[in-house]
Amino acid sequence: MMKKFLKDAVDSAASVAKVIMMSRGSRKPIPADQTREIVILGNGPSLRHTMEKDRDYLMSRSRMAVNFAALTEEFRELRPDYYIMIDALMFPVLSPDEDSRAGHLWCCLREVDWPMVLFVPVARMDAARKLLGDNRNVTLCPLNLTPVEGWRWLTHALFRRRLGMPRPRNVLIAAVMAAIWEGFGRILLAGADHTWSHTMRVDSQNRICMAVEHFYSEDHAKEDLQVAEAYRGVHIHDVYQSLSIAFRSYFHIKEYAASRGVRIVNISPVSMIDAFPRGEFPDPFFEPG
16 A cells, blocks of 8 residues: 555656646646547558448547548548647658658648648647648647656546646547547547557567558558567567556546546447447447346
8 A cells, every 4th residue: 555655656746747847738628518429530450340331420420530540531531520640750840742651641631621620749739830831721739748647636637637648658548538628528439459469579580570550551561661660679578568558548548537427438349448348339338237
């Protein structure tokens, strides 16, 4: 008990320090409304199944896309109401017209012709304004990615003020928190496969190899090179530790969501996330008595 108290005290102090140094004021969270429902469209392979089987349902709800989804053919069909990206690689220093994946991403975002809120990290707001140009259909919204841990009363207070979130080891963690802050009382996770460990291996030179699969078609050779570069100098225990942190963050989100009256259901046909109840259409929020 004493050991846990001391750990929580240290984590809480560290969280407050990080918030002071890293976080910036943001708009106030909107109270949860059970009549508002959003589907967060992860990029996992199972999203293809959901789009083909339940497209009408998806199109009748608010939608949030993530990362490089704007590069897909489906992006302009789905016309998401929200979009989120947090990786520094998505904010190129050079011109957004350069021949790069990030450059093409911003070209697509500048062509959005429907109302859409774009969440970007607070530290990337200036870059996002320049890269987005004069597209007034897209509203930029700053996001504090500051990792917050420690005493529950403190972490939840910081969450409510949008000053931090559970450690955002992937974009879906930030996406769920953004949806809570936007006042959605019912959140559905689609394409949240998180099955990276299924394709991970170590080659004969002790390099980590991983096949990162998405719902959209892609150049697997380029993807393999990007993964190899991202894991250069990284060891297998580092990867599993990072995965552990990510999956634990979902339980922190679950606890916070419950305190705000928000229901989260994972509708992905395939998923390694075990924090949220699983559901399927036509009534994913049904709870058998």
